[in-house]
Amino acid sequence: xxxxxxxxxxxxxxxxxxxxxxxxxxxxxxxxxxxxxxxxxxxxxxxxxxxxxxxxxxxxxxxxxxxxxxxxxxxxxxxxxxxxxxxxxxxxxxxxxxxxxxxxxxxxxxxxxxxxxxxxxxxxxxxxxxxxxxxxxxxxxxxxxxxxxxxxxxxxxxxxxxxxxxxxxxxxxxxxxxxxxxxxxxxxxxxxxxxxxxxxxxxxxxxxxxxxxxxxxxxxxxxxxxxxxxxxxxxxxxxxxxxxxxxxxxxxxxxxxxxxxxxxxxxxxxxxxxxxxxxxxxxxxxxxxxxxxxxxxxxxxxxxxxxxxxxxxxxxxxxxxxxxxxxxxxxxxxxxxxxxxxxxxxxxxxxxxxxxxxxxxxxxxxxxxxxxxxxxxxxxxxxxxxxxxxxxxxxxxxxxxxxxxxxxxxxxxxxxxxxxxxxxxxxxxxx
Ligand code: HEC
Ligand code: HEC
Ligand code: HEC
Numbered sequence: 001x002x003x004x005x006x007x008x009x010x011x012x013x014x015x016x017x018x019x020x021x022x023x024x025x026x027x028x029x030x031x032x033x034x035x036x037x038x039x040x041x042x043x044x045x046x047x048x049x050x051x052x053x054x055x056x057x058x059x060x061x062x063x064x065x066x067x068x069x070x071x072x073x074x075x076x077x078x079x080x081x082x083x084x085x086x087x088x089x090x091x092x093x094x095x096x097x098x099x100x101x102x103x104x105x106x107x108x109x110x111x112x113x114x115x116x117x118x119x120x121x122x123x124x125x126x127x128x129x130x131x132x133x134x135x136x137x138x139x140x141x142x143x144x145x146x147x148x149x150x151x152x153x154x155x156x157x158x159x160x161x162x163x164x165x166x167x168x169x170x171x172x173x174x175x176x177x178x179x180x181x182x183x184x185x186x187x188x189x190x191x192x193x194x195x196x197x198x199x200x201x202x203x204x205x206x207x208x209x210x211x212x213x214x215x216x217x218x219x220x221x222x223x224x225x226x227x228x229x230x231x232x233x234x235x236x237x238x239x240x241x242x243x244x245x246x247x248x249x250x251x252x253x254x255x256x257x258x259x260x261x262x263x264x265x266x267x268x269x270x271x272x273x274x275x276x277x278x279x280x281x282x283x284x285x286x287x288x289x290x291x292x293x294x295x296x297x298x299x300x301x302x303x304x305x306x307x308x309x310x311x312x313x314x315x316x317x318x319x320x321x322x323x324x325x326x327x328x329x330x331x332x333x334x335x336x337x338x339x340x341x342x343x344x345x346x347x348x349x350x351x352x353x354x355x356x357x358x359x360x361x362x363x364x365x366x367x368x369x370x371x372x373x374x375x376x377x378x379x380x381x382x383x384x385x386x387x388x389x390x391x392x393x394x395x396x397x398x399x400x401x402x403x404x405x406x407x408x409x410x411x412x413x414x415x416x417x418x419x420x421x422x423x424x425x426x427x428x429x430x431x
Contacts, residue, residue, distance in 0.1 A: 026170030028117040031107065033099035036091050036149075042142035050143025053136055055282040057129065057202035059144075061274045062086050065154075071147060072096070074154035077123040079216065082159035084123045087114075092149035105141045106134070110179055112169065119169035121157070122176075122216060128204035131180035131197070140202075176217035188297070195294030198287055203279075208235045208271065225298070232426065233270040234361040239298045243358040245408070247299040253292035257281070260377020266354040268377040269368050276377040324402020327395055331387060357408040362416060365400055366423045393420045 039047075054060070063086045065074040073088040073096075091098040097105065097115070104115040112126040113119055120126060132140075162168055182200055184193050199205045208230045210218040218224075227237035236243055246264050248256075256262035257280040260273060268276050280288065328336075336351055351357065356364040372386035387396070397417040405412050413419070 022170060023167060026119070026167045028113050028119070030117045031101060031104040031115050033093075033115070034101045036093060036098040037145050039146045042146065046139045046142040047146055049136075050139035050141070052283060052287070053132075053140045053202055054143050055279045056198060056287070057140070057204070058275060058279050059089065061278050062124075063089050069150045069152065071144075072150040072152040072154075074152065076155075079121075079123060079159075081121075081163040081216070082157075084121050084157045084159070085154040086124070088150065088152055088154060089144060090147055090150040091145050092151050095151050095153045096149060097144070098149055102138065102141050105144075106137050109137055109140075112173060112177065119166040119173070121159075121166075121169065122172075125204040125207040127177055127218065128201060128207055130177065131182035131201035133181045133197075133201075136202070172215065172217070176215070189293070191290050191293045192297060194287075195290035195292065199291050199294055203291065205238065208275075209238050230271050232363065232423070233367065234359055234363050235271075236355045236359060238295055240300075242299065242355070243360075244355045245353055245358055247301075248296065249299065250289075250292045250296040253295055254288055257283075257288050257291065259380070261381055264353050266351070266356075267373070267381055269373050270364060273373075273375055273377040277375075281378060320402075320406060322402060322406070324398045324406065327391075327399045328402060331391065331399070335384070351403060352407050357403055358410060362400055362404070362413040362419060363423060365403070366396070366420050367427065369396055369400070370420075370424060371427060388424070393417050393424065396420050 060070055062075055062077075063071045063073050065072075065076075065086075068074055069090075071088070071090045073086045075086045077084045077086070088096040090096040093099050100108075100115045108114050108120065109126060109129045109132060111130070112122070112124065158164060180201065182197050185196065188196070206218055206225055208228055209225045210220075211223055211226060211228045213219055225237060225239040226241045227243075228235045238248075242248060244265055248262075248265065252262040252264055256265065256268070257276060259281070260268040260276040267273075280291075283291075332351075356362075356368075368384070369391070370386055370388045372384040373381075374383055374386075376383050391399070394417060397420055400420075401412050401416060404410055
């Protein structure tokens with residue numbers, strides 16, 4: 001045997017030994033199955049609160065596949081590591097979580113380990129859910145257990161090696177999971193703490209609003225809530241890095257979370273729309289008020305000149321006579337000029353104050369112009385038609401460049417036309 005072979009052998013022995021040690025530490029016991037709990041075990045208040053908490057946690061949004069039954073799972077999450085399917089979380093014994101005791105449910109939410117003892121992947125946002133208090137987890141469990149049981153087995157999740165070895169999540173959790181519940185921050189009011197709790201735990205705002213590292217974990221510290229990317233949409237920062245030209249204030253946050261539209265900002269157009277439709281809009285007033293108090297605390301004090309800015313911008317918009325302005329007048333103005341014409345369609349947000357115009361990435365605007373807004377966060381907002389077939393890449397580029405440079409007064413986005421073509425291709429099948 002030559003030297004290299006010997007080295008390779010001892011190296012593989014080392015890797016094997018390390019693997020064995022990891023395996024021993026990472027093995028988790030199965031929690032014994034139980035008979036599904038009876039509805040009479042839970043109080044009506046518990047179940048009602050559990051329903052609100054399930055809405056806040058968007059369980060339905062991720063656990064219901066298109067055309068499938070509520071919470072029966074099977075929604076596909078395409079990650080860089082492969083495709084993960086959400087589980088059936090109805091109380092069906094064979095295919096869902098019907099045989100899960102409360103301790104089994106709690107372990108999944110707090111530590112990302114399921115009843116059988118398998119590690120779950122963080123496409124399930126347990127790194128946020130872990131921060132939930134026990135009493136709330138109990139109410140959530142009560143609500144889930146009294147829902148209709150659906151017999152459905154989602155497709156099997158198969159990731160590429162080595163990510164298919166669920167045991168590997170032991171190391172990931174060791175690095176990136178800080179088990180909850182969330183501690184109280186004594187420097188802030190009770191309401192602020194309540195808002196932080198709701199937003200950071202079941203609300204999992206940071207799952208989309210924080211950037212992630214190469215291992216797919218949220219970046220913390222000053223990166224927390226500083227913006228991210230989800231399903232090809234750029235997600236604006238909610239902390240002091242917010243791109244909004246007028247700072248978000250308490251009233252605007254309340255309006256946005258309740259209706260999907262804030263008069264000084266705009267609408268929830270992409271992945272934020274279901275978060276509002278299925279989640280935030282269902283919350284009681286005091287929960288929303290607390291979340292708004294928490295988020296507003298990251299913003300500078302509010303300059304109250306939102307209206308002026310948008311009216312000025314609209315006048316400017318109507319006077320301008322560049323190719324972009326003409327394109328806008330022809331394709332968009334009928335619906336997007338607040339001060340003129342009959343109000344035929346939904347809310348017709350003034351685009352001037354929209355965070356997307358001030359973002360480093362044009363992606364959200366490109367998506368909205370190509371495919372419109374087919375599923376408004378709340379029906380009153382109306383929907384917007386897509387322009388995929390009416391406008392070519394060059395026309396869209398001229399139009400967006402006008403919005404960016406004339407209205408938002410920012411440097412134009414580089415390479416816009418190519419970006420439009422890329423997104424057009426990526427979203428082809430959706431139209
Ligand atoms: C962002 C999407 C997302 C949201 C929101 C979400 N889940 Fe999940 N959940 C998943 C995915 C994906 C899996 C499967 C993970 C895996 O296979 O490793 C999962 C797995 C689970 C499991 C493990 C089930 C099993 O049989 O192993 C439970 C329990 C669960 N989710 C409960 C919930 C509850 C309760 C909520 C709402 C409070 C919720 N989830 C919200 C994506 C989500
Ligand atoms: C038929 C009316 C109509 C036309 C034409 C139209 N829009 Fe819209 N647009 C709407 C409505 C209604 C909404 C809000 C929809 C919602 O939230 O569900 C909207 C929303 C938007 C948003 C999201 C704003 C935000 O706050 O995030 C953008 C961006 C936008 N439109 C751009 C355009 C552009 C650019 C054009 C021209 C190419 C255009 N729209 C043409 C009706 C229209
Ligand atoms: C599934 C991912 C996702 C989750 C979870 C999520 N957001 Fe969002 N959010 C987005 C995206 C994407 C946008 C921007 C595009 C759009 O309208 O969808 C957005 C936009 C927003 C905006 C508008 C910001 C601006 O400057 O225009 C606010 C405010 C907001 N989200 C608050 C929240 C809060 C509060 C939570 C937690 C309770 C939350 N979001 C959870 C994806 C998410």
